[in-house]
Structure formats: structure tokens, C-alpha cells
Amino acid sequence: MTAIALGRTRRTSLVSAVCALVVTGTGLLAGCSEDPDAGTNGVGKLPADKIQSKTRAAAESAEAVRLAGTVVTNGRTYTLDMRLKSGGGSGSVTSKGVAFGLLRIGEQLYLKAGAEFWNHADGNTSAGGALDGKYVKVPQGDPSYKKFSGFTDKDVLLDGLLTLHGALATDGHHEQAGTRTIRITGDKGSGGTLDVSLEGTPYPLRLERAGGAGTLTFSSWGKDFPLTEPKKNETVDYGRKLPTS
Template identity: 55%
Template sequence: MRLRRAVAPLALCAGLAVGLTACAADPDEGTNGVGKLSASEIEGKALSAADTAKAVRLSGTLVSKGDTFKLNMRLKQNGATGSVTTKNSTFELLRVGDALYLKADAGFWSHETQGDDKPTEADAEAADKLDDKYVKVPQGDPSYKQLRGFTDMALLIDGLIGLHGEKVKGDRDQIGGVRTVKVRGGADGEGGTLDVALEGSPYPLRLARGGGAGLVVLSEWNKDFPLTAPSKEETLDYGKQLPRT
């Protein structure tokens, strides 16, 4: 009984000590330290990390000039591969250096080449031949620049990450199990909200664009992947100017 009475106060003291230690724990312990920086400094660190990266996966939605695009692209400095979905269709893009290829199903080619006109039998046959084949986009084609934009890592990252308005540091969060700190453009995030990794390199991991202009997730930073031009058997010539998508 005496031993029990002596141990009880010691246990209580130990519990209080642990509680006080936990309350005083540094929230940045075990992180890369960017959470201690100002909002503008955190954004700068994220931009620098992204600029020096060699590869990334970008997935999510972008809204531009009233059009919504759903992207799932793996990007690196010399090319990219992935898919783009618009209101009416889905197509795949593959870029190796400056060579850009587009692949879609017969429905895409039939719809895009005819618009509101009813496809002829010859048109249907042509679309069937293009079904699930790569079409090399000529660099002089008006669609080349637009389609290449979806495969340009530097262009996409630089165009997406910048926040507008006064930078404000927000709450902590987790993206894919990685701790992050938020940076907002404006007090309410009207200029966009960026989640920056607190573990490892301070890569940007998620961006909610201002004005409801889309939400994208950035993952697999620096994870390399193969890029190979399709074989001749996988490629067909469209034979005329590609449709504007």
C-alpha cells in the first residue's frame, strides 16, 4: 500500500511532463525547414525546386478561355506522354524531342473532321484507319503549338505555379502522405493556393488555381520514364491539316 501511494504521484508527474513536452514540440521538427519561412520565400523555394527537376507527373483540370481540359501527363525536359480530355473527346499525346504524335479513336477523327456534317462512307473508313494509331503532327500545322503546350514541362510549370496577389502563409496539410504548408495568393486564396512539400525537396505538390481555373496535382518529381517514338507500324499520315481541338 505504501509503495502504491508513492508510485501514483510519480506516474502523474511523468504524465504531465510528457504532455508538456508534446505541447512544446516543434511542428517543423523532421521537415526541410521551409515551413519557418515567409509565404513569398516558400513560393520561391517551390519555384526553384520545380525549375531544377528533371521529371514530374501532372494530373488534374485546367480551365482556359472557357474550355476545360483534364490532363494526365508525365513530363520531362525532352518530351512527355499522357492524355488530354476535352468536352467532346480524349486523345493521347507523345512528344520525343520536337517530334509530336497524337493518338485517338475513330470517333475522335470522325467527329473532328466532320463537325456538324454527316460523315461520308470514305470519311468513316479513313477514321477507322486512324483508330488507335499515332499521327505525327507537322511542326507547320496550326495545331502543333497548341498541342505541344500540353507536353512542355517548363511551360506548364512556369505558367501554373505563380500565385497572384499578396502571399499569405496558410495551414499545414498532407498530400499523398507528405506533409505540406499552404501558400495563398490573397487572404482567401483568390489568387490561388499552393501546397509545398515539407519533406525532402520543397516541391509544389498541389495547386488550386485562382478563380476556379482548375486544380492540379504534381507528383513523381524526378522519377524518370522512357520516351520512345512509335514504330512505322503504329503510325499513319493524316494527309491534311489536323483539326483544331
């Protein structure tokens, strides 16, 4: 816990203790009911649908973001740690205990993995050795391009993730990594939950997807990062259809 968050917790505890002890004939002393939205960006006072629209707008307008956590799709769990911006993205993905890296610059997508990935994918141990640690160009016409490029596309990924299902409602004030948040839910949580920052821009900070389809945290909003083309001696063409799992 950060020093700021610790100080806030101690202050809140002290106020609660004082208010519990000091009462008047009409109830607690004035000021003992601390406003949880005091000093915030104000979105905590809005209806859930307004909070959702504001946090989606904030996410769409941000230049970059880092997201980490799990996504369950088609019965398979992917663990992601990706940095994304409008021009592409980079990071790592793990599925079934095997990790691989993704790098997209513009329309060009690269996949980088160890021999274990390639051996697991097609059973060709000689191919795995040749491709070990190399950036493999993924052709746009290959089925794997659409599947893997989605992990590197900020707009596509966030549009699909930042949607709660069912009736929206607020679910109290919380904290994520030392930042105060307001939580909104879909269908009382069964349709997903989203923690939205109450400090500064109302960015989404933590998402629990509906139906246990994964949990993600969002950070480094608006912080740019470099996307660098791999060197020629680090790049190879696979030469046939790439694996999609």
C-alpha cells in the same frame, strides 16, 4: 492513408489529448506545443514569397514529373495525366468527354486517338476509321502543334501553372497523399493555392488555380521514364490541317 501518415495522426491525437488533460499553473506542460515544422525541410518557417521561389526552383531543376488533374483554358476543361521531362512527354488528355494521347520526343509531336476523336473533330467517319489508334505526326507549322505541344512541355507548362496571383501568404500546415505540406495562397485563395512538400525537396504537390481554372496534383518528381518512338506501322500522316479541339 499510409501507415506512416496514420501513425503520425495517432501520435498527434495522443499528444493533443495528453496536453488537454495535463496543465500546470502557467499553462500546458512544456513540450505539449508540438512544432509542426519539426523534422521537416524547414520551408514552412519561411515567408510565402520565399516558399514560392524555392518550390519553383525545385520544380525547374527536377528531371521529370507527373501531373494529373484539370486545366480550364479559354472556357474549356482539359483533364490531364501527363509525364514530362526536358526531352518531351507523354500521357492522355480528355476534352468534352473525348480522350486522346500525346507523345513528344524532341521536336516531333504525335497525337493518338480513337475513331471517336477524329469523327468528332471533322465529321469524316472514313478518316476516323483510318486513323483509329494510330500515332499521327503533327507538323510544326500546324496550329494544333503549338496548342497540344504545350501539354508535353515541362518548362512551359510548369512556368504557366506555378504562379499565384495577388498578395502571397501562408495558410497553415496540411497533408497531400501522406506527405506533410505548407500551403501558400494568393489573395487569400482567390489567386490560387499551392501545397509545398515539407519532406525532402520542397516540390509543389497540389495546385488550385485562380478563378476555378482547375486543380492539379504533382508526383514522381525526378523519376525518369522512357520516351519511345512509335513503330512505322503505327504512324501515319494526317495529310491536312489537324483539329485543335
